[in-house]
Structures are given as C-alpha cells and as structure tokens.
Amino acid sequence: MTFFSYQHGRLCAENSDLSQLAHQYGTPLYVYSRAALEAHYRAFDEAFSGVAHQVCYAVKANSNLAVLNVLARLGAGFDIVSGGELARVLAAGGDASKVVFSGLGKQDAEIATALEAGIACFNVESAAELERIHRVAVSLGKQAPVSLRVNPDVDAQTHPYISTGLKENKFGIAIDEALAVYQHAASLSGLNVIGIDCHIGSQLTSTTPFADALDRVLAMIDTLAQHGIVIEHLDIGGGLGVRYRDETPPTPAEYAQALLGKLQGRTLTVYLEPGRAIAANAGILLTKVEFLKPTNYKNFAIIDAAMNDLIRPSLYGAWMDIIPVQPHTDIDKQRYDVVGAVCETGDFLGKDRDLALRAGDLLAVCGAGAYGFVMSSNYNTRGRAAEIMVDGDKSYVIRRRETIADLLALESVLP
Ligand code: LLP
Secondary structure, three states: OOOEEEEOOEEEEOOEEHHHHHHHHOOOEEEEEHHHHHHHHHHHHHHOOOOOEEEEEEHHHOOOHHHHHHHHHOOOEEEEOOHHHHHHHHHOOOOHHHEEEOOOOOOHHHHHHHHHHOOOEEEEOOHHHHHHHHHHHHHOOOOEEEEEEEEOOOOOOOOHHHEOOOOOOOOOEEOOOHHHHHHHHHHOOOEEEEEEEOOOEOOEOOOHHHHHHHHHHHHHHHHHHHOOOOOOEEEOOOOEOOOOOOOOOOOHHHHHHHHHHHHOOOOOEEEEOOOHHHHHHHEEEEEEEEEEEEOOOOEEEEEOOOOOOOOHHHHHOOOOOEEEOOOOOOOOOEEEEEEOOOOOOOOEEEEEEEEOOOOOOEEEEOOOOOOOHHHOOOHHHOOOOEEEEEEOOEEEEEEOOOOHHHHHOOOOOOO
C-alpha cells in the first residue's frame, strides 16, 4: 500500500493526513488515491503493450463517477453488468466504443440502450440471451457485436462465492456446448460474432488457472476457425488478486507474461476486465472507535463503520487489515474484535486484532477501494459513508454523506 503510508507518525493518503481528512469530512469515510488508481491501471496497460489490447476496468469493483473519470482520462474501457453501470460510464466521460457488457440477465431495455450507445461487445452468457439480443437488435435495425462467455471448467482456487469458471457455476456457456451455440449465433442476422470471453473468478493468486483457462479458450478459437467462425478478440476477464494479508498474487506484468507467450502468432486483440487489482489497494475505509468494551471473554472495539459500510468480512470471512491512523507508543496492544453497531453477530470488520486503542482513535481498513462502498447498504437505516478522492495534497468530495432525509426520500405512507 505505497500510496497509504505513515509520515511523521501519521497515516497519510498520498500527501494528505488521514486524521485531518477525518476531521474535515467526518467518518466513516472512504478515501481513494488518484495516483494509486492511475498506477494500477497503467501497470495492466503497460504489461499488455506488446499486443493489441484494451483494458476494460470492471465497473462493479468501484463505480464512483470520479473513479471512472480518472480511468477514462487514461484511455480505459469499461466492463459493465447493467444499464446503470453504462449510464455511470457515459456520465463519467467514458467511451462507449470501449465498453463490454457482461452479466447473466441483460434486459431488453438495457440491451437497446447499449446498442444505441454503440458499445464494443456483448459478452453473452446463454443461448436464450443470444436470442434476446438478436431480437432487440433486429427491432432497432442494428447488428449487435457479440462474444460468447465460455465456461472452461477450471478451478480458480478462490472463495466459492467468487469462483465462476466451474461447470457447476451459473456463468457462461459450457465449453463443450459452445461450438453449437456459436454456429447458431453466426446464423442470426441481428448478431455479429466477433469475440470469445471467459472470466473464471476473482481474487486469484496464481497464474495457473488463468493459463489453463486460456489454453482451453485458444483451442476453442481453433475449433471455431475450422468451422469458418473467425474470432477477432479474446476477452480474458478479470480476477487478478491483491494482497490483503500475506497473499502473493502475481503482478500484472507476471500475469501478462504467463499469458502472452500463448498468443504468439495470433492476430487477436486482447480485452481484460480487471476490477479489484485496480481499485482495492487504491482505497481505505476510515473509521472512528466509539467505545472500547472489555468483557470476560473478549475485548470489543466498537467502531462507527459496520457491515453495512463494508460487507466483505461478514459475507466472505474476508480478512482486511485494520491499522491505526496515529499509532500510540504509550499503551500496550490488546486483542480486539473490531465490530460495528449493527444488530447482527456477523457484523464485524476484523476479529482477534492486536491493537493499542483508546476510544476516539481513528482506524483505517485497508484494501477497501474495491467491493467496499459499492456493496454498502442502508441496513439499520444507516446513511452510507461519504467518499473522497485524494490527489497529492488536495482532496475532493466525490460522494457526499447520506443524510436521514436522503434515506426517507423515496418512501411514502398509505393515504
Ligand atoms: N469480469 C467479470 C465478468 C466479473 O464477473 C468480474 C467480477 C470481473 C470482471 C472483475 O473481477 P476482479 O478483477 O475484480 O476480480 N464482491 C466480491 C468479488 C466479486 C467479483 C465479481 N465479478 C469480493 O468482494 O471479493
């Protein structure tokens, strides 16, 4: 986390002191580093510079308009999974012609809007979806560019909830059925078959599953060629992991190296859909300790963030580092469960953490830039946290804190 570091005993985001930011904007607060987002994006772009490629940032990881805008300015494309995400990309100045549309349940209106916007490709996940895209395209007098997302049946060796490339998963078209579906797609006038796609899971910490999946997809491309179906682009999905604790995921350069050798002699444009590896370590969640609560069994540090702000620990048992903004030197560490105020035993951000704490201290939950704010909710009628972006020694509100009035605004009582 080089963009978040201690300077003179205080944790900073780039050159901004996080305790100052907490004072200025309140907590809980998501803080992102522009420089980190840019560095992480460029690492992918440079790693694949030897081939024709397009990095399509997976919007679901962090869809704040400012985040999308920072990446759009660098030339990023985007991987979207809903009409809402397309609207965000366009509002953030993203280029529709660099957008790929993934996801299992695309609706007619979403398909129509994406066709009108002129996206690069639909990543199609079932034969039924293919028929729907064909029908909508014909009704608009258009041809939809499509890839089939094939399911290569490869074990991504990650958490079962975020593993997507096994035959028992709901995603993609089984690779042994793909030829028939491709042949059908090629016969439909509303479709232009241009690509192949696969995404096998998230938070992968080894290149082996990616390489195995690529072998299977390349064999599929050769089979398709034998049947007269020419594939122009290969979308290798996202999924590259990050370090939350002691993982040693490949760097984007190592990831590229493991894959690019297999592509020699082919004229394929490579699309990639990284989300987490760009956003996770570009953000932290800043939170304040409200109370310390020692009991006979455990010590609890009750903080002002909770599972509604950051659900990864509760949902996946994910371990995310929790570090002090201003470490104490005059008190000893004790073992704490760091918990929120939500009425669920599953509401914790960290368990058994050794921390030297006083009430009122600020803590940073690390690696919170991806699948953090985007998965937050209003459970317990808690307004969602504000988001800010740091750019050197400047900081900008990129989403204001929700008020109680915001939460009530969409509801009404019976007459
Ligand atoms: N492409 C597709 C089709 C995806 O489904 C995903 C993530 C990505 C790209 C980006 O994957 P990434 O590079 O971020 O690993 N909420 C979970 C992660 C869910 C990932 C879903 N799909 C978590 O917090 O760990």
